[in-house]
Amino acid sequence: MTHTPGLPAVMTVIGSYRGLPVSDPQSMVSAELPLPDLRPHDILVRVAAVSVNPADVSRRAAAPEADVPTILGYDAAGTVVALGPDASGFTLGDEVYYAGDVSRPGSNAEYHAVDSRIVGHKPATLTWAQAAAAPLTTITAWEAMFDKFKLTPSNQGTLLVVAGAGGVGSMLIQLAKKLTKLTVVATASRAESRDWALALGADAVVDHSGDFVANVLAQVPGGVDYIFSPYSKGNVENYAKIGKAFSEICAIDGHPDLDLQPLMHRSISWHWEWMFTRSVYETADIATQRNLLDRVATMFDSGELRATLTTEISGFTADNLRKAHELVESQRTIGKVVVTR
The missing domain is CATH 3.90.180.10 (Medium-chain alcohol dehydrogenases, catalytic domain)
Structure with missing residues (x-):
């Protein structure tokens, strides 16, 4: 040594x-x-x-x-x-x-x-x-986008970043705007959170404290292509309503009783992101x-x-x-x- x-x-x-x-x-x-x-x-x-x-x-x-x-x-x-x-x-x-x-x-x-x-x-x-x-928020955001969603610089469509003013959301907004062609819609409930997400490059911010589904669809009437979810419990049915057919969700929070059945009819894919997987299992x-x-x-x-x-x-x-x-x-x-x- x-x-x-x-x-x-x-x-x-x-x-x-x-x-x-x-x-x-x-x-x-x-x-x-x-x-x-x-x-x-x-x-x-x-x-x-x-x-x-x-x-x-x-x-x-x-x-x-x-x-x-x-x-x-x-x-x-x-x-x-x-x-x-x-x-x-x-x-x-x-x-x-x-x-x-x-x-x-x-x-x-x-x-x-x-x-x-x-x-x-x-x-x-x-x-x-x-x-x-x-580091932790950057790795999480990067792996969600490029390992799970497999985004490329030419990808278009809409990414919904739930809790856009949070640590991971703050990096996800920036990386998505710099490294893809996605339209980025963040969620926030307070004025300072909305201002923060917009300053980082979000194209729009919707309120997640009221009628979440209505607020998202008012901004993106056709639904979204990708959803980043740090708060999944109680939101799966909402995601099933705002996600397009064949859209994708990446979640970073685990719940033993999470029911993903509402996603089935739109063939919405669900990914897990845990940034410690590579270090814990010493992957190749x-x-x-x-x-x-x-x-x-x-x-x-x-x-x-x-x-x-x-x-x-x-x-x-x-x-x-x-x-x-x-x-x-x-x-x-x-x-x-x-x-x-």
């Missing part, structure tokens, strides 16, 4: 000893643990910033009771300080950003071990906080995620994409991470919430 001289033997982490409401001061606490051992493909990153996603909130709430805390966090940006024997594409001192691996300890730590094949080079024009806001194409993060970095640096950071909390403490979780848990945030060291 190649490493930066002078690395400490222990590090400060922020995690949970058991699942608790975010209002409980014990829901997230600081602890000291040994630096992680590196797997062959790993790099060790000195973490500079982390963002908080709904997935972080869910993991905290479900943390098992244990003597060693569950280290929370997925998104991170930081500096490479050590390399595993088979790590590729990076050298010591490189600035990186990535979304991590749900099956491993998280990024809410001074140092984080992560597979080099899912790590991208940090966009040079973004701050640490801006970079940390991007795992490096796809590094490649797409590097591609997106060039788009940020050229000005084609806009950072989605909206709230930056300075100070890497348990209290500040609880504040970030509270904001995300409120489901009223626009863009991304980040905590910086």
Whole structure:
């Protein structure tokens, strides 16, 4: 293993000893643990910033009771300080950003071990906080469009982005407008959310808080070709009414009792997107995620994409991470919430 001289033997982490409401001061606490051992493909990153996603909130709430805390966090940006024997594409001192691996300890730590094949080079024009806001939502949006919908630069039609002001929606709108010919219709319910989605490039925004079906069809009378769904429970029948025959839906939220039967008569396809599949199962194409993060970095640096950071909390403490979780848990945030060291 190649490493930066002078690395400490222990590090400060922020995690949970058991699942608790975010209002409980014990829901997230600081602890000291040994630096992680590196797997062959790993790099060790000195973490500079982390963002908080709904997935972080869910993991905290479900943390098992244990003597060693569950280290929370997925998104991170930081500096490479050590390399595993088979790590590729990076050298010591490189600035990186990535979304991590749900099956491993998280990024809410001074140092984080992560597979080099899912790590991208940090966009040079973004701050640490801006970079940390991007990976999980970007990978999710990219895989939904290009792995699931199999979109190409020549694709036309209409994409409906439910919750367009959310983290994934914010990236999906931008990527769709830059890399396809789709008309993008976002949904939002508040004035600030509508303004945000329009500023990111949405062609139109409809209200999802009232008569969802009527509002969408008033904007797109013939129905939509593609639907991105972060809120699927209770919406399948709505999607069956607004989706064209042979349209496609990509969902990122799982529910054990989800009934897809209403989609059958229009032959509407349903896709699942879980951005951790490649890292958890170490698929043969795992490096796809590094490649797409590097591609997106060039788009940020050229000005084609806009950072989605909206709230930056300075100070890497348990209290500040609880504040970030509270904001995300409120489901009223626009863009991304980040905590910086």
